[in-house]
Amino acid sequence: MSEILVVVEHSGGAVKKVTLELLTLARTLGEPAAVVLGGPGTASELTDRLGEYGAAKIYAAEHADVTGYLVAPKAAVVAKLVADTSPAAVLLASTQEGKEIAARLAVKLDNGLLTDVVDVAADGTATQVVFAGSTIVKSAVTRGLPLVTLRPNSVTPAPAPTTPQVSTVDVQVGEKDKLTTVVNRVTEQKGSRPELTEASIVVSGGRGVGSADNFKLVEELADLMGGAVGASRAATDSGFYPHQFQVGQTGKTVSPQLYVALGISGAIQHRAGMQTSKTIVAVNKDPEAPIFELADFGVVGDLFSVVPQAAEEIRKRK
Amino acid sequence: MNIVVLVKQVPDSGSERNLNADDKTVDRGSASNVINEMDEYAIEEALRIQEAHGGEVTILTVGPEQATESIRKALSMGPDKAVHVVDPAMHGSCALATSKVLAAAIGRLNPDLVLSGAESTDGRVQAMPHMIAERLGIAALTGARKLTVDGSTLTVERQTDEGYEVLTASTPALVSVWDTINEVRYPSFKGIMAAKKKPVETLSLADLGIAAEEVGAAGASSAVLEAGKRPPRQGGVKVSDEGDGGVKLVEFLASEKFV
Numbered sequence: 018m019s020e021i022l023v024v025v026e027h028s029g030g031a032v033k034k035v036t037l038e039l040l041t042l043a044r045t046l047g048e049p050a051a052v053v054l055g056g057p058g059t060a061s062e063l064t065d066r067l068g069e070y071g072a073a074k075i076y077a078a079e080h081a082d083v084t085g086y087l088v089a090p091k092a093a094v095v096a097k098l099v100a101d102t103s104p105a106a107v108l109l110a111s112t113q114e115g116k117e118i119a120a121r122l123a124v125k126l127d128n129g130l131l132t133d134v135v136d137v138a139a140d141g142t143a144t145q146v147v148f149a150g151s152t153i154v155k156s157a158v159t160r161g162l163p164l165v166t167l168r169p170n171s172v173t174p175a176p177a178p179t180t181p182q183v184s185t186v187d188v189q190v191g192e193k194d195k196l197t198t199v200v201n202r203v204t205e206q207k208g209s210r211p212e213l214t215e216a217s218i219v220v221s222g223g224r225g226v227g228s229a230d231n232f233k234l235v236e237e238l239a240d241l242m243g244g245a246v247g248a249s250r251a252a253t254d255s256g257f258y259p260h261q262f263q264v265g266q267t268g269k270t271v272s273p274q275l276y277v278a279l280g281i282s283g284a285i286q287h288r289a290g291m292q293t294s295k296t297i298v299a300v301n302k303d304p305e306a307p308i309f310e311l312a313d314f315g316v317v318g319d320l321f322s323v324v325p326q327a328a329e330e331i332r333k334r335k
Numbered sequence: 336m337n338i339v340v341l342v343k344q345v346p347d348s349g350s351e352r353n354l355n356a357d358d359k360t361v362d363r364g365s366a367s368n369v370i371n372e373m374d375e376y377a378i379e380e381a382l383r384i385q386e387a388h389g390g391e392v393t394i395l396t397v398g399p400e401q402a403t404e405s406i407r408k409a410l411s412m413g414p415d416k417a418v419h420v421v422d423p424a425m426h427g428s429c430a431l432a433t434s435k436v437l438a439a440a441i442g443r444l445n446p447d448l449v450l451s452g453a454e455s456t457d458g459r460v461q462a463m464p465h466m467i468a469e470r471l472g473i474a475a476l477t478g479a480r481k482l483t484v485d486g487s488t489l490t491v492e493r494q495t496d497e498g499y500e501v502l503t504a505s506t507p508a509l510v511s512v513w514d515t516i517n518e519v520r521y522p523s524f525k526g527i528m529a530a531k532k533k534p535v536e537t538l539s540l541a542d543l544g545i546a547a548e549e550v551g552a553a554g555a556s557s558a559v560l561e562a563g564k565r566p567p568r569q570g571g572v573k574v575s576d577e578g579d580g581g582v583k584l585v586e587f588l589a590s591e592k593f594v
């Protein structure tokens with residue numbers, strides 16, 4: 018069976034959920050081979066988890082240069098693997114870095130690229146949701162192999178345990194891939210919450226939350242439900258919540274099982290980032306707010322009384 | 336420091352956007368077209384660097400005839416001149432081919448710094464900066480929320496999911512920016528009047544040494560096979576809070592097994 022290269026995303030010694038989705042998808046296309054890119058010792062921490070989700074092979078590309086420079090060394094390693102192993106497809110996560118590696122691969126291999134894909138059929142045809150979730154497109158790479166980035170939360174990860182065969186990749190990074198040095202990586206308020214784009218539940222606050230202090234209400238509800246916290250652009254522009262949590266056209270696109278919109282009117286800018294969520298609930302004091310056109314369940318009311326009551330009710334039921 | 340800013344004209348993300356029924360390219364005819372919002376922050380950043388360090392700011396756009404409107408709008412903010420690559424053969428080009436054209440045009444201008452938005456609101460691919468940098472063999476510092484220029488050394492704070500990364504590189508380099516990097520100025524009346532007289536050079540593919548069959552639908556490396564509108568979401572139950580809104584909300588969430 019032909020190999021499907023899956024470029025692994027990991028953080029703090031753990032495989033990211035989107036990679037488990039990629040492995041699950043890869044199994045429908047061929048034999049998954051996970052590509053681990055990182056500093057020395059990275060792959061050994063990830064092997065068990067990758068095997069649990071069906072990675073028959075692991076290519077361990079471990080070198081200080083892989084993480085010491087931005088993206089280019091990773092693309093160089095994957096391009097060499099493609100040349101050496103002739104895979105049937107290359108799958109990456111549709112994250113900032115995944116898309117950037119894919120972009121460089123596309124140029125290096127003179128190969129078509131499909132991004133923000135939500136599904137790939139056995140023949141390599143990809144499904145994409147574009148224009149803020151309003152349009153569905155079926156597309157295919159017509160030059161080269163299917164080079165695809167998958168949007169997080171598109172596939173339900175399913176285990177298929179196997180023992181991966183680990184091979185070490187000889188990493189050689191040329192000077193032209195060392196032009197941008199990563200001087201420092203800073204983690205900001207990670208905490209125990211799941212990552213926004215990967216979370217099954219996202220609780221977001223908007224202009225109606227009113228202040229940075231009041232965002233504690235949003236955080237409290239998110240924590241009770243094990244969800245991530247998001248914010249509308251109105252909220253991040255007003256300084257209520259940090260920009261990296263912005264959901265919308267100019268922020269993150271999320272597609273969780275449940276999206277809770279608190280004090281968010283639902284401007285098209287915001288809808289662009291969340292309207293493919295499976296279930297949407299909203300609390301807003303304006304009965305005409307467009308968010309209610311999307312919401313499976315909406316409460317017209319003051320979030321400062323509805324949300325604490327909901328939090329209390331969840332505690333009672335626990 | 337000479338700076339080229341990449342500006343893309345896109346359909347307004349605030350209005351309805353469609354694909355053309357025949358060739359499934361982005362419908363740019365019926366939509367109201369605007370400068371890609373993130374690119375305005377790139378223009379602003381270029382002008383600030385110019386104010387501090389001197390040099391020239393050039394707008395570079397690849398796009399159909401009508402993109403001239405966006406070029407004039409961009410110039411009204413303050414850049415010195417513009418280059419517009421326009422060629423009917425470009426219609427239906429994939430990202431890979433577009434990056435080839437942009438790289439060729441940038442190579443001709445030979446700037447110290449290329450600035451762009453981190454992504455466009457139509458494609459949202461975030462691929463173009465790295466595709467161009469890969470072709471030109473220059474440094475790419477992408478996703479900047481802060482950019483510092485010190486001589487030929489660039490330092491960027493790159494926004495990531497977990498926080499940020501600090502990147503450095505020497506010019507020539509490409510930096511893509513998010514809307515967190517600055518506050519965009521409004522064009523002044525004087526700026527709008529001046530923009531009408533600023534030079535806009537038009538280039539064809541032949542001027543860049545690129546053959547028609549390398550771009551457009553013929554040279555595309557990917558194809559849209561079919562496209563359809565997603566059925567619009569239907570609103571569900573809407574209740575008014577009568578003092579039990581929170582409880583009702585949780586009852587719904589429980590019925591859907593979320594709590």
